[in-house]
Amino acid sequence: DAKTTQPPSMDCAEGRAANLPCNHSTISGNEYVYWYRQIHSQGPQYIIHGLKNNETNEMASLIITEDRKSSTLILPHATLRDTAVYYCIVRGTYLIQGAQKLVFGQGTRLTINP
C-alpha cells in the first residue's frame, strides 16, 4: 500500500473550516484514500473515503487532486468535539487476502481552539 505523509499537528479556531492535508504520491490506480479520526483514547472512527472524485458526507468533505497524489479533508465548521488525531490511509482493493490491511501512520493532531 502507498505511504502517506501528514503534518504532525494543526490548530483551527472553532467555527472555522479545518483543512487537513495528506500526501500520497505513490498511490496506485486502484487504491482508495480513507480518513479516520481518533478522539482521545477511543477507537478510531471512519470519516470518509474516495477514489478519484471529491466526496462529501455529513461529517466532512474529501478533495482529491486530479493526479491523486494528495488530498485534503475538510471539516466545514469545526467544533471543540472535532479535536482528535486524524489519519489518512491508502487502501487497495486487491483480490488477494494479504493486501487488505490498514496501516496507520502517526496522523495529524488537530486542536480546535475556542
Place this chain on the structure above:
Amino acid sequence: NAGVTQTPKFQVLKTGQSMTLQCAQDMNHEYMSWYRQDPGMGLRLIHYSVGAGITDQGEVPNGYNVSRSTTEDFPLRLLSAAPSQTSVYFCASSYSTRSTRPKNYGYTFGSGTRLTVV
C-alpha cells in the same frame, strides 16, 4: 446493531498469566483484525482474518494467537503475558474488498481493551 463489541474494557494481568480478549461483530463483516496502540504511537496490526478459518499475521504477532471459527467472533489470546504487552487493544471489522456488495470498505472499531501486565 451493536457494531464491534470488545470485552473486557479493562484488565490487569500478572506476568506469565494467559487470557483471551473477546471481539464480536454483528455486521456480517468478513474481515476482522486486532491492533495495539501504545502511548503516543499509532496503531500496529497484530493479526487479521479475511473470513472464518483464515487468519494471518500482522506487524507485531509475537506472543499472540488468534482463531476465527465463526464470522462474528475473533478472539485474541495472550499465551504468557509480559509487561511489554501493556497496551490498548482495538478490534476492527470491515467488508472484505473482495465483496461486491458495499461501496464502503471502511473499518468499524471497537472501544478498546486497556490491558496492564504487572
